[in-house]
Amino acid sequence: MSATIDSSGFDALIVQEVAPRDGLQIEPTWVETADKIALINALSTCGFTRIEAGSFVSPKAIPALRDGEAVFQQIERRAGVIYVALVPNLKGAQRALSARADELNLVMSASQTHNRANMRMSCESSLAAFDDIVRHAMAAGARLNATVATAFGCPFEGRIDEDRVIGIVDTYREMGVEGITLADTTGMANPRQVARLVARVLERLPAAALTLHFHNTRGLGFANVLAAYEAGARRFDAALGGLGGCPFAPGASGNICTEDLVNLCDEMGIPTGIDLPKLLALSRGLPALLGHDVPGQLAKAGRNCDLHPVPDYVRQI
Amino acid sequence: MSATIDSSGFDALIVQEVAPRDGLQIEPTWVETADKIALINALSTCGFTRIEAGSFVSPKAIPALRDGEAVFQQIERRAGVIYVALVPNLKGAQRALSARADELNLVMSASQTHNRANMRMSCESSLAAFDDIVRHAMAAGARLNATVATAFGCPFEGRIDEDRVIGIVDTYREMGVEGITLADTTGMANPRQVARLVARVLERLPAAALTLHFHNTRGLGFANVLAAYEAGARRFDAALGGLGGCPFAPGASGNICTEDLVNLCDEMGIPTGIDLPKLLALSRGLPALLGHDVPGQLAKAGRNCDLHPVPDYVRQI
Numbered sequence: 001m002s003a004t005i006d007s008s009g010f011d012a013l014i015v016q017e018v019a020p021r022d023g024l025q026i027e028p029t030w031v032e033t034a035d036k037i038a039l040i041n042a043l044s045t046c047g048f049t050r051i052e053a054g055s056f057v058s059p060k061a062i063p064a065l066r067d068g069e070a071v072f073q074q075i076e077r078r079a080g081v082i083y084v085a086l087v088p089n090l091k092g093a094q095r096a097l098s099a100r101a102d103e104l105n106l107v108m109s110a111s112q113t114h115n116r117a118n119m120r121m122s123c124e125s126s127l128a129a130f131d132d133i134v135r136h137a138m139a140a141g142a143r144l145n146a147t148v149a150t151a152f153g154c155p156f157e158g159r160i161d162e163d164r165v166i167g168i169v170d171t172y173r174e175m176g177v178e179g180i181t182l183a184d185t186t187g188m189a190n191p192r193q194v195a196r197l198v199a200r201v202l203e204r205l206p207a208a209a210l211t212l213h214f215h216n217t218r219g220l221g222f223a224n225v226l227a228a229y230e231a232g233a234r235r236f237d238a239a240l241g242g243l244g245g246c247p248f249a250p251g252a253s254g255n256i257c258t259e260d261l262v263n264l265c266d267e268m269g270i271p272t273g274i275d276l277p278k279l280l281a282l283s284r285g286l287p288a289l290l291g292h293d294v295p296g297q298l299a300k301a302g303r304n305c306d307l308h309p310v311p312d313y314v315r316q317i
Numbered sequence: 318m319s320a321t322i323d324s325s326g327f328d329a330l331i332v333q334e335v336a337p338r339d340g341l342q343i344e345p346t347w348v349e350t351a352d353k354i355a356l357i358n359a360l361s362t363c364g365f366t367r368i369e370a371g372s373f374v375s376p377k378a379i380p381a382l383r384d385g386e387a388v389f390q391q392i393e394r395r396a397g398v399i400y401v402a403l404v405p406n407l408k409g410a411q412r413a414l415s416a417r418a419d420e421l422n423l424v425m426s427a428s429q430t431h432n433r434a435n436m437r438m439s440c441e442s443s444l445a446a447f448d449d450i451v452r453h454a455m456a457a458g459a460r461l462n463a464t465v466a467t468a469f470g471c472p473f474e475g476r477i478d479e480d481r482v483i484g485i486v487d488t489y490r491e492m493g494v495e496g497i498t499l500a501d502t503t504g505m506a507n508p509r510q511v512a513r514l515v516a517r518v519l520e521r522l523p524a525a526a527l528t529l530h531f532h533n534t535r536g537l538g539f540a541n542v543l544a545a546y547e548a549g550a551r552r553f554d555a556a557l558g559g560l561g562g563c564p565f566a567p568g569a570s571g572n573i574c575t576e577d578l579v580n581l582c583d584e585m586g587i588p589t590g591i592d593l594p595k596l597l598a599l600s601r602g603l604p605a606l607l608g609h610d611v612p613g614q615l616a617k618a619g620r621n622c623d624l625h626p627v628p629d630y631v632r633q634i
Contacts, residue, residue: 113627113631116631116634117627117628117630117631120634122634153621155625156624156625156626156627157624158621158624159621188621190581190584190585191543191581191585192584192586193584193585216536217614217618218577218580218581218614218615218618219533219538219574219577219581219615220539220577220581221536222536222539222540223540223542223543223581226508226540226544227543253614253618257536260536260537263535264507264508264536267507267509267510268507268508268509268510296536297533297534297535297536297570298535298536300570301504301535301570304470304475304476304535305475307473307475308472308473309473310430310434311434313434313437314433314434314473317433317438
């Protein structure tokens with residue numbers, strides 16, 4: 001995949017929609033399998049080329065996503081869309097491959113403490129499991145991506161050594177993993193740090209292989225997107241409605257919001273290929289589906305071009 | 318005032334706190350005069366050099382700020398802090414000067430429709446009134462700032478011609494107004510547009526005379542701050558807790574949040590001179606004062622350095 005240049009001179013920005021996975025995983029209300037499938041099918045018509053459609057973790061750990069098999073088996077596969085499954089271990093990978101996931105996304109935290117809290121194993125155990133997963137995925141012809149969680153900071157340990165993150169990226173690549181995600185799991189990144197780390201990682205792999213995953217916990221999600229984009233990153237995770245967060249990261253709020261990101265790109269002239277009005281209609285259905293308000297702002301404010309009626313009294317002045 | 322360079326190479330960013338004015342003006346619950354004064358006095362100890370402390374508009378139009386005189390007369394004036402009053406007309410300017418406002422902030426929208434909706438007069442009438450205000454302020458030795466509202470877009474008219482904004486800036490300066498604020502009144506700006514307009518305005522006046530006023534309506538507040546900063550802007554309005562909005566701009570959410578902005582600067586190494594822990598403590602008092610949650614995110618998430626306790630089960634792994 002290579003980034004294209006549009007007439008305004010900006011490279012395309014690729015949005016991977018992660019609401020069905022990172023969005024729904026912490027929802028306290030059970031979302032019916034049919035509703036998940038309907039959501040993914042609707043997202044598939046919005047212009048996305050990548051959707052993280054579910055995860056194959058222990059149903060005890062993440063009960064909200066215990067229907068991963070059914071979801072992957074029953075969604076309508078749209079040509080040109082890669083349906084990604086998050087997997088924590090070999091068993092999860094086997095389940096995902098059986099359910100015809102196009103790509104497996106492996107996750108390990110740069111922080112030992114966060115990996116133990118989130119994956120319930122040490123980083124060393126995670127990496128050992130990944131070796132097995134990579135072999136299975138390659139045999140099955142599935143794509144592979146690996147995420148460095150807490151790459152910009154850990155809620156338990158604080159600062160994360162950048163050399164450690166780079167070392168994990170190198171390890172992933174040496175294992176044969178093509179795609180790499182740098183995840184700001186609990187929204188601790190700042191634009192200066194993002195620009196520096198992205199530049200270092202892009203010395204090691206092409207932009208088409210790198211995804212940035214930002215949370216908007218401290219309001220810096222889009223500032224970080226632009227810093228990463230300016231540093232050469234072209235692919236970003238985002239969740240419809242700004243859903244999501246990490247169940248083991250207290251205080252963390254949602255992923256950056258997909259429709260807010262697409263609006264930013266539309267306003268700046270950065271092509272995404274995504275149909276914003278369709279996306280907004282979907283997002284506006286989330287409160288009814290989930291039973292609560294969601295963080296996304298564009299669905300409330302409307303696009304710039306959604307003008308407000310002029311008040312009657314103004315016409316008298 | 319000239320921007321200073323710190324050891325990390327970033328110029329200082331000056332934050333003008335506007336919660337007492339742009340924050341409180343749309344609050345439906347009456348905030349007692351004594352509480353307003355206590356808030357401003359507390360803000361005065363946080364390191365701000367500028368606080369927009371109130372407005373002198375018609376008490377019918379903005380009843381929440383009808384006690385402007387009492388507030389300005391009774392706050393403790395801290396050395397080094399400029400206390401600004403927003404004024405819409407000559408009567409307001411006279412009231413503000415009597416109450417010893419250090420600086421008057423005049424406001425007119427670039428959009429005729431928005432000016433009629435907000436100020437209940439045409440742009441031409443606004444400008445005519447400003448001529449009188451400038452004379453009075455100069456005679457009284459007060460500083461002057463003038464704001465171009467809806468400089469980046471109007472909720473009624475949509476796009477605003479950049480030449481029109483530049484023309485208004487020139488008119489303000491020709492009138493003898495030193496400070497200029499470009500206001501994104503309803504959060505329609507994008508970073509590309511911000512960089513372009515800031516660069517054009519800074520061809521006309523020094524950075525020390527320019528303030529950017531962003532709302533976070535569509536989530537782009539901090540992306541716009543950084544675009545403006547990179548283009549040379551050094552002074553920004555922000556409101557404690559992300560309070561505020563425009564009463565005549567339906568759907569508009571709050572100002573960019575002061576403590577979230579200071580956190581961004583602290584994390585990036587941009588000096589502000591503001592005491593973030595003090596600010597956070599103040600912000601965390603807002604829900605009790607106002608009777609509702611506020612949009613600021615840092616007060617909920619905590620700073621990066623506010624680490625979370627490691628769960629017990631992690632120690633067993």
